[in-house]
Each structure stands twice: as structure tokens, then as C-alpha cells.
Amino acid sequence: DTAVSQTPKYLVTQMGNDKSIKCEQNLGHDTMYWYKQDSKKFLKIMFSYNNKELIINETVPNRFSPKSPDKAHLNLHINSLELGDSAVYFCASSLRLGTMNTEAFFGQGTRLTVV
Amino acid sequence: DQQVKQNSPSLSVQEGRISILNCDYTNSMFDYFLWYKKYPAEGPTFLISISSIKDKNEDGRFTVFLNKSAKHLSLHIVPSQPGDSAVYFCAARLSGSARQLTFGSGTQLTVLP
Incomplete structure (x- = not known):
């Protein structure tokens, strides 16, 4: 039973x-x-996103x-795709803020190729 | 500006010997460090972690050492096994951050039988 699936x-x-x-x-992470x-x-x-806050890396x-x-889903939408967007994209989740455990659980990755 | 650096892209070790993977960081505000292991076509999986208030954490064959003054951590695997062959990522968390991790570029470990 996959914990994080993408x-x-x-x-x-x-392109475009x-x-x-x-x-x-399905881990119940926030x-x-x-x-x-x-x-x-x-x-x-x-x-990074929980039900209260979206934090965006300023370089994105x-x-x-x-x-x-x-809470169990976070989809990534990409508009007007460019060649430089080609990469492997990983989704991850972790326990709610304020807990001691920090480790994130990752999906298997999506290899995006823009031609 | 990479705040977490793994300067060795690859490492080969004989089965049964010790593997030592190194990681350096520049931000003194990191308060938690993790190692992840990644096999091809899979996502990274958590391996072991250490808080900045400790200098050593051990879990079976895996031990992580933290030298705060040098801003350096290392992962020791002993004895190394062929199944340990994977890419190992060092990661660090900023204190007070929203749990997002800063990763190094990874070290490909190959354990030779």
C-alpha cells in the first residue's frame, strides 16, 4: 500500500x-x-503546503x-511548459507542524520531458 | 548558493568494509539533519537523522556523526552490503521553517561484492 503516490x-x-x-x-500527514x-x-x-499555509520558493x-x-492531495499544475522544465518532480509529505519527526516521505517521482 | 554540499558524487567500497559518506553545510541555523537513500526510479526514503543538539546517532549498521563546529556530518555504514548501493542524499532543516528540507546533490555508493 503506497504511502505517497504520484x-x-x-x-x-x-513546449507550450x-x-x-x-x-x-495516505499517511494522514498535514x-x-x-x-x-x-x-x-x-x-x-x-x-510546502498544509491546510493553512502555502510557502513558495521564490525561484519557482x-x-x-x-x-x-x-489534505491528502497536492497536485502540481504547470502552464506554458518550457524545455527547462524537464526534470524529475517529487511529491512528499510529513507530519504536522510542531511534531518532532521531520522526515518526509517521498513519492516515486514523475519524469517530465518537454520536447 | 548550495547550503548543503556533498562533494563526492560517487564512492565505491568493498562488501564488508565501512562506507563513509560526507556532507558539509554552510547555514548555522540548520537544526536537524537527515540522510535519505534513493534507488533508481524510486523516491528518496528516509534512513537516519540527527538533531543539532547531538553529535552521534546510531541505528543498526548506520551511524550519523555531526560536527557542528566544522559544519560537517557523515554517514557511516558498516559492514557495507551490496544492497546498500544507492544514491545517498544529505538533507538539513532550518529551525522554525515549515519543515522543508534543503538537500545536497547526492553521493552514489556502490558496494562491490
Whole structure:
């Protein structure tokens, strides 16, 4: 039973398209995240979100937007895709703020290729 | 400006020997450090962590050491096993942050049988 699942696993699309990546967690966590693994393999935070607060990494273009229909889901919408958006995107979740455990649980990643 | 650095992109170790993976950080406001392990085509999985108030944490074959004055932490795996072959990411959390982690670029560990 997958704790954090994201779909699709692979996504190939043309420049200029709009696409979404879905993420769901069944851990009962309050906080979810999107990370981008760039070509240099760094995992960089894009967004963190709980039901009260969205924190956006200032380097993320506004073409990227998270959408959370409920606590268990945090989808990533990307408008007007560009070649440089090609990367692996990871969704993650962690326990609510104020708890001691900090570790985040990750999905398996979505490899986005923009052609 | 990378605040968490793993300067060795790869490391090869013989099975049964010790693997030592290193990580340096620049921000003294980090208060919690974690190691994640990642297999190909999978997401990172949590391995072990350490609070900044400690200098060592051990869990089975895995031990993490923290040297705050040097802003350096290391992960020791002993004895190393072929199944340990993976990419290891060091991560750090800023105190008071919304739990988001800053990751290093990873070290590919290969344990040779």
C-alpha cells in the first residue's frame, strides 16, 4: 500500500502545453511538498503546503501552481511548459507542524520531458 | 548558493568494509539533519537523522556523526552490503521553517561484492 503516490510516472509533452501531476498521501500527514530534481541532481523545494499555509520558493516561476483539493492531495499544475522544465518532480509529505519527526516521505517521482 | 554540499558524487567500497559518506553545510541555523537513500526510479526514503543538539546517532549498521563546529556530518555504514548501493542524499532543516528540507546533490555508493 503506497504511502505517497504520484501520477504519471513519466510525462512527455510539447513546449507550450499545460500539464498536471497528481499526488496523494495516505499517511494522514498535514504537510505536503513538491521538489524538483534538476539536471545536477539537486533536490530543490518548490512548495510546502498544509491546510493553512502555502510557502513558495521564490525561484519557482508562477507558471507552476500547487492545487490542494483536500489534505491528502497536492497536485502540481504547470502552464506554458518550457524545455527547462524537464526534470524529475517529487511529491512528499510529513507530519504536522510542531511534531518532532521531520522526515518526509517521498513519492516515486514523475519524469517530465518537454520536447 | 548550495547550503548543503556533498562533494563526492560517487564512492565505491568493498562488501564488508565501512562506507563513509560526507556532507558539509554552510547555514548555522540548520537544526536537524537527515540522510535519505534513493534507488533508481524510486523516491528518496528516509534512513537516519540527527538533531543539532547531538553529535552521534546510531541505528543498526548506520551511524550519523555531526560536527557542528566544522559544519560537517557523515554517514557511516558498516559492514557495507551490496544492497546498500544507492544514491545517498544529505538533507538539513532550518529551525522554525515549515519543515522543508534543503538537500545536497547526492553521493552514489556502490558496494562491490
